[in-house]
Amino acid sequence: MVNIEFFEKIKTQLHEKDATLVAVSKTKPSSAILIFYNAGQRIFGENRVQELQEKYEILPKDIQWHLIGHLQSNKVKYIAPFVAMIHSIDSLKLLKEVNKQAAKNNRIIDCLLQFHIAKESTKFGLSLSEAKELLKSPQYAAMQHIRIVGVMGMATFTEKEAQLRTEFQQLKQIFNALKTQFFVETDDFKEISMGMSGDYELAVEEGSTMVRIGSKLFGSR
Numbered sequence: 099m100v101n102i103e104f105f106e107k108i109k110t111q112l113h114e115k116d117a118t119l120v121a122v123s124k125t126k127p128s129s130a131i132l133i134f135y136n137a138g139q140r141i142f143g144e145n146r147v148q149e150l151q152e153k154y155e156i157l158p159k160d161i162q163w164h165l166i167g168h169l170q171s172n173k174v175k176y177i178a179p180f181v182a183m184i185h186s187i188d189s190l191k192l193l194k195e196v197n198k199q200a201a202k203n204n205r206i207i208d209c210l211l212q213f214h215i216a217k218e219s220t221k222f223g224l225s226l227s228e229a230k231e232l233l234k235s236p237q238y239a240a241m242q243h244i245r246i247v248g249v250m251g252m253a254t255f256t257e258k259e260a261q262l263r264t265e266f267q268q269l270k271q272i273f274n275a276l277k278t279q280f281f282v283e284t285d286d287f288k289e290i291s292m293g294m295s296g297d298y299e300l301a302v303e304e305g306s307t308m309v310r311i312g313s314k315l316f317g318s319r
């Protein structure tokens with residue numbers, strides 16, 4: 099069941115902090131997406147390429163679709179014509195492919211570098227040194243069809259507040275380090291995508307600019 103009351107509440111909370119809501123609609127039907135669309139939401143997040151493609155085809159074209167899950171290079175071509183932001187850049191190889199497919203579509207695609215901040219070993223993402231290596235590479239310097247607009251991370255699945263705060267602070271420090279070293283001259287690099295249904299309030303307190311909320315809006319999966 100969708101929760102419009104929560105939607106109105108979080109909209110107010112985020113508005114005060116100047117943070118953006120990505121409504122994570124994975125596994126949920128288009129009818130549920132349209133309820134939030136009709137309430138004014140335009141940014142939706144999906145984690146699977148095929149599902150994203152299918153929903154793009156049938157839903158209103160002014161929706162800004164964010165890809166938030168792990169992305170394989172060979173699938174970039176399917177979403178490059180329309181995707182608004184990719185949160186899950188975790189290698190130079192993937193970024194190169196996004197740049198190539200964006201060029202074919204005559205677009206510039208906004209991307210976030212995903213970092214591994216959780217204790218769990220299953221979560222994807224770069225380390226700070228890997229990101230620096232990527233940003234120093236001549237291949238990156240030559241890319242004209244991607245724009246790196248910030249960082250993304252997933253905290254450990256836990257209710258331990260101190261641990262969550264430490265992980266969010268870690269991502270904020272990574273953001274600050276990269277901003278200082280690589281993006282001082284541009285305002286484009288400004289997003290910190292962190293916080294989900296269970297931990298978004300902490301994430302916003304720790305500096306999140308973009309929260310990815312699924313189950314609290316759409317009901318459990």
Ligand SMILES: *Cc1c(COP(=O)(O)O)cnc(C)c1O
Pocket residue numbers: 122124145166167252294295296310311312313314
């Ligand atoms: C599913 C998902 C979310 C949303 O999770 P909820 O706990 O349902 O809010 C956020 N980010 C990513 C990367 C996800 O895969």
